[in-house]
Amino acid sequence: MSYSTDPRAARSREAILGAARELLVGEGPGAVTHQRVAQQAGVGRATVYRHWTRPESLLLEVMSGADLPYFKEPAAPLRPWLHAQLRAMADELLAPPVAAVALTLMQAAIWDPQIAERRDASVRTINERLGAAVAAAVARGEVETTAERPEITSMLIGPIVYHTAMQQSRVSDAVLDRLIAGIGTWRD
Amino acid sequence: MSYSTDPRAARSREAILGAARELLVGEGPGAVTHQRVAQQAGVGRATVYRHWTRPESLLLEVMSGADLPYFKEPAAPLRPWLHAQLRAMADELLAPPVAAVALTLMQAAIWDPQIAERRDASVRTINERLGAAVAAAVARGEVETTAERPEITSMLIGPIVYHTAMQQSRVSDAVLDRLIAGIGTWRD
Numbered sequence: 001m002s003y004s005t006d007p008r009a010a011r012s013r014e015a016i017l018g019a020a021r022e023l024l025v026g027e028g029p030g031a032v033t034h035q036r037v038a039q040q041a042g043v044g045r046a047t048v049y050r051h052w053t054r055p056e057s058l059l060l061e062v063m064s065g066a067d068l069p070y071f072k073e074p075a076a077p078l079r080p081w082l083h084a085q086l087r088a089m090a091d092e093l094l095a096p097p098v099a100a101v102a103l104t105l106m107q108a109a110i111w112d113p114q115i116a117e118r119r120d121a122s123v124r125t126i127n128e129r130l131g132a133a134v135a136a137a138v139a140r141g142e143v144e145t146t147a148e149r150p151e152i153t154s155m156l157i158g159p160i161v162y163h164t165a166m167q168q169s170r171v172s173d174a175v176l177d178r179l180i181a182g183i184g185t186w187r188d
Numbered sequence: 189m190s191y192s193t194d195p196r197a198a199r200s201r202e203a204i205l206g207a208a209r210e211l212l213v214g215e216g217p218g219a220v221t222h223q224r225v226a227q228q229a230g231v232g233r234a235t236v237y238r239h240w241t242r243p244e245s246l247l248l249e250v251m252s253g254a255d256l257p258y259f260k261e262p263a264a265p266l267r268p269w270l271h272a273q274l275r276a277m278a279d280e281l282l283a284p285p286v287a288a289v290a291l292t293l294m295q296a297a298i299w300d301p302q303i304a305e306r307r308d309a310s311v312r313t314i315n316e317r318l319g320a321a322v323a324a325a326v327a328r329g330e331v332e333t334t335a336e337r338p339e340i341t342s343m344l345i346g347p348i349v350y351h352t353a354m355q356q357s358r359v360s361d362a363v364l365d366r367l368i369a370g371i372g373t374w375r376d
Contacts, residue, residue, distance in 0.1 A: 028299040100298050106353055107295040110288045111216040123354055150355050151363050155370075158350030163342035165294055166311055175339050182343075182370035 013051055015041040020062045025100055032059045060115055063105050071126060074133035078142050079188070082133070082180050083173070086156060090171040093164040103165055127153050134183070145184025152183050201239055203229040208250045213288055220247045248303055251293050259314060262321035266330050267376070270321070270368050271361070274344060278359040281352040291353055315341050322371070333372025340371050 019041035023031040037058065038045040052058040070089050075081040092098050109116040131149035138144065147155070156179050163171045207229035211219040225246065226233040240246040258277050263269040280286050297304040319337035326332065335343070344367050351359045 096298065100295075103291070103295040103298060107288075107291040110284070110291060119354065147363070147366070150351070150357065151360070154347040154351035154355060154359075155363070155366065158347035159342040160346070161350055162346030163338070166307065167338050167342060169338065171342075172339070175335070175343070178335070178339075178343065178370055182366055 009051075012041070012043050012047050015043060016048055016051060016058070017062060020058050024059065024062055024104070025096070028100070028104075032062065034058075060112075060118070063101050063108070063115075063118075071129035071133060074129070074136060076136070076140060076142075077188070078133060078137035078140075079180060079186070082156075083176055086160060086171075086176050086179070087173070089157070090160045090164060090176070093160060094168075094170060099165050102161065123150075123153070126157070130156065141187060143184045143186050147183055155179065155183055197239075200229070200231050200235050203231060204236055204239060204246070205250060208246055212247070212250055212292070213284070216288070216292075220250065222246075248300075248306065251289050251296070251303075251306075259317035259321060262317070262324060264324070264328060264330075265376070266321060266325035266328075267368060267374070270344075271364050274348060274359075274364050274367070275361070277345070278348045278352060278364070281348065282356075282358060287353050290349070311338075311341075314345070318344065329375060331372045331374050335371055343367065343371055 016037055020032050020037050023036055023040055034045055034048045034052075038048045041048070048058070052061070071085055093102065105115060105119055105122075109119040127149045130153050134143070134145065134149075134152055145152070159175065159179055160171050163169065163175070204225055208220050208225050211224055211228060222233055222236045222240075226236045229236070236246070240249070259273050281290065293303060293307055293310075297307040315337045318341050322331070322333065322337075322340055333340070347363070347367055348359050351357065351363070
């Protein structure tokens with residue numbers, strides 16, 4: 001894609017991204033074509049091509065454009081902070097658009113190495129953030145654990161993704177407490 | 189699709205399903221078209237149409253044709269049986285074709301009500317089987333739990349799906365033990 005300082009180009013870029021997001025959420029990744037996006041954004045098809053030569057690159061940008069907002073600034077004590085973070089994640093995943101993008105990224109990564117790279121980067125980011133938060137809590141004597149970073153992530157996030165995406169129901173606070181209790185032996 | 193007692197029709201049906209499965213696994217759901225499937229199966233395109241009028245119905249059958257082999261016959265005590273069942277599921281999900289079909293089903297269900305029904309049926313089946321196994325163990329005094337059926341499923345299976353699909357690594361036996369420990373208070 002091209003980065004331009006022309007404000008008109010920046011506006012059309014935003015309009016195209018917004019339209020692509022709407023199509024993805026409403027009709028699935030197959031709807032994110034140059035023609036449909038141009039129509040929806042109210043711009044010419046040539047404008048879409050100018051920004052994104054291939055529809056896949058547009059789709060990829062829409063799907064994985066945002067930085068993950070989770071587990072960014074760990075607070076002490078760990079338990080209530082973790083609960084609040086997981087609560088936010090679970091509630092957001094319950095929104096169909098968010099679930100759609102998450103599952104599409106997971107699925108598309110199987111066949112698309114570029115998307116697989118993005119998935120791996122997201123996984124690494126979450127593992128690092130959660131791992132650092134848990135390590136700090138271990139250092140403060142709040143919890144003891146022998147679980148590795150990727151395991152902790154899977155044990156905390158896996159049930160939330162499964163429960164919201166497969167069972168389409170809200171993860172209760174009691175379940176969040178169980179998940180947090182399960183990552184180690186808590187002192188408090 | 190048509191069910192025929194003609195053995196030749198049954199053979200071509202099997203060849204078509206096998207070809208569709210290969211295309212799905214190798215190139216993703218987009219490759220499962222009448223033309224590609226006919227080519228791969230070595231049959232005429234009209235033959236594919238005769239069995240499946242729409243490519244979606246063929247894809248759906250390939251993706252969700254098999255009955256889930258998990259949690260079928262609960263054994264006592266619960267804990268080692270559950271461990272063996274989860275071990276088998278985790279190891280199978282690690283195979284790229286199985287992960288591909290599982291994630292494709294999860295993702296396609298967002299936009300396709302027919303696939304959503306299949307997903308819901310799978311979820312119900314697993315909830316019932318796991319729920320019955322846990323209820324029997326509770327009755328035997330092995331474990332106490334306040335967790336609901338869908339929560340137990342999410343807590344056991346969610347981390348396995350996430351760990352294998354997102355992190356692409358084997359779920360260790362230690363993690364399986366943690367997951368099982370987390371569903372309630374064990375007496376043994």
